[in-house]
Amino acid sequence: MSNLSLIVVLLVLLALGYQLGMSRSRKVATVNSDLRMHSRPHHYGMMVGLWAVLPAFFILLLWLWLSPAVINAMMVAQLPAEVTALSDEQLRVVSQRISNLASNFGVVADAEAWELSAAEHLRQLKANSAIVLTALMAVIAAIGMLLSLQKITPRLKARHQVERVVKALLVLCSTVAILTTIGIVLSMVGETLKFFSYIPPTEFFFGTTWNPRFSTVGVGEQGDFGLVPLLAGTTLIAGIAMFVAIPLGLMVAVYLAEYAPVKLRNTAKPMIEVLAGIPTIVYGFFALVTVGPFLRDLGHAVGLDINATSALTAGVVMGIMIIPFISSLSDDIITQVPKSMRDGSLGLGATKSETILKVVLPAALPGIVGAILLAVSRAIGETMIVVLAAGNSPALTANPFEAVSTVTVTIVNQLTGDNDFSSPQSLVAFALGLTLFVITLLLNVMALVIVRKYREQYE
């Protein structure tokens, strides 16, 4: 039986145990009518169901974790002596071939007789393993169900048992977020260390040329893996994006929070926030086919040489994408500034704009800085716009009219090409990813700390 159908069977068992437990508890209640049952019938039902399913489920997990290694060892033990004498590395290749043969999947050329017999053996072992697993799970589930049915008495605290399991489940789910972070860090650190075994970190962090070349297998010519041009491109584009987004976003926030009539605010705010919900690939396409050619023609008209795919194109479009981030975050922060501060300023005779510029904005400044930092981290991590519209040319330049490349673009290029997965050409993607992760992490933490401090100030 496949693992999926085993899980379906377990779910059926859960329902069965639930029904049995409920009816059993009702019977117990009628027999001992002088005693009050501790829990509701469905608690007893749930308890029986869980006792039937959970131990069997753990057996399944354990089996899935351990059985491949055991089966492989048993298969290898049957191999001819001259094969088992091979080194670990070669042995792994042999067992891969045999498992390909056994599953009829993957290409195996010229199978020898002993390989075929080993494959047959492996197939047999796998079939046996499935039978043993199914039988074991059936026995465990039956024992669990019968024992827990027996245990049902008025005194049994079924609800406590069930609630303990539910709580454990809740805890488990809330650790997933932490596990994800740990997974991100561990996987990237591992691959990055592998990368640094080919290329020294100093060369990576301080090199000024990015030219990884192409390699099919780990060895061969080594390229230049200098991070600096990529970081420069990222900074350039993020800078242009901020140059577009900060003034527009801030003015939108100020106008909507302080001036706009309620009706305008209620229609304009969600419409601008639509910009935040549009997928970035759409922005990328927009930049590539509309904004890029437009900027190029505009450049022609004033005598500038602007590439259609350039830092400017990507930056401007990314700025448009970021407007709603800045505007809605700043809007929240501006409306949080206490009314008394505005009243004080207006009462002293300041005009509204003077109040905003000299009282409200300075009071809201930390929060706005936090919002801007979040937006910067978003701009640095943005991928699809730059993949399509930045031109992908990793040259060290400060000219916004030229094509550049960024950290994210390079990650996509290095991992989606035909590079061997264990070559430095592929591994560098993880080093770049880790760099990106650390930079955005720092920005986010800084922003969170600033925003939190600010909130405390007025609450």
Next chain:
Amino acid sequence: MTIIAENPIKPVAAPSHVQQKVIASLNKRHRKEKLFRSLGLGAVLISLGLVAVLFINIFSKGLPAFWQSAVTLDIYFDPAIIKIPPKPVQQADESDNDFRQRDLSWQTEVGFINFNRLITDSLQKVLPDASKHRRDLTRMVTSGERFALRDMVVADPAIIGQTRTLHLLTDANIDVWLKGNIDRSLPDAQQQLSPKLREWADKLKAEGIIQNRFSLALFMNPDSRSSLASAGLAGAFMGSFYMMLVVILLAVPMGVAAAIYLEEFAPRNKLTDLVEVNINNLAAVPSIVFGLLGASVLIGWFNLPMSAPIVGGLVLSLMTLPTVIIATRSTLKAIPPSIRQAALGLGASKMQSIFHHVLPLAIPGILTGAILGVAQALGETAPLLLIGMKSFVASVPASPFEQASALPVQIYLWQGNELRNFFEARTSAAIIVLLLMMIGLNGLAIWLRKKYEKRW
């Protein structure tokens, strides 16, 4: 008592020197006020204008692509061309497997038939001068249509010998030519089509034999490279559908459970503080980093298949999880403690008070957050590229474990197609489909919020 030197109400005819200064500075300040205000209004208008430009641009480019040139032909399923044995029928003494083998070999035989002949023959009837340009004739209809004819014969062999009126998609280049998406004054060397084909296309269009028809191919077909005019979104749509299914089944329940624990049960200490900071951070980690996680952990360690929606769904689930957690927590926070206290006071356990009383009240808010999370996942492209979904897939996936594309990835692939003047419109059409789905989801979320929103 001294006499106050300055009387505030001094009715004078001519303003004094000081007053003049005050008036001048007031005027200046009011001008500044007006300027600032109009700057704000300008920013709002520019932003709204940008939204409008984006939408008008995409829609004006993409809408025409929903209609495609199709040539209406009477196709005669000529028995002289379709020479095949009768379709096999399962015999009583035949096993299922044997029958399937026989049926497959029959289908292979059908596949060898030159269905192009059927099309060129009926084209010749409407194009008198066609016999001299047979090579051009075969390029009139997109190559995918002969497989459509084959499928018709396989589905119902009785069709042989009959005549059917069919709307066949023209070649992509003819569609481009007729829609005016290529400069007609270009010299022959730069035109994709031969002069004869261009002449024919114009003639058939004028006669009404080629018409612009609503393109079902865009929705019903998977992607194609050999027959560009019939490339469609069906495969990408199913891929996205499976991924959203995984996200809904994994990220939403897990996120809600995590939020319940963190909001209702977790003690306030260093550890839960760390979890909280961690979740806020995870929500702001660039999506491409999740793609790296998928590439190295899910594909590298767990050996899950490349390009499969299950892997994409897992990656997107991890990415959506923080969004769902944060939305659920803020909903739970908004539910007044009196609800919990009332339940606890009547003797409910904490678990009962939450699952029977707090959670039902929180469901609209949780749903809103979940829908927004799913919408965000639906539009995500970058992490999918890293787990191999960039590859070309010419079939509709039947399960989440098969190779598939996704809607945003399909957009990425189409925008890079060499036949620019055809695929620019088709990409925009795909974007319209994606945007409509996003708008639908967001609209649903807003409607839910409006309908069930409660102010305590």
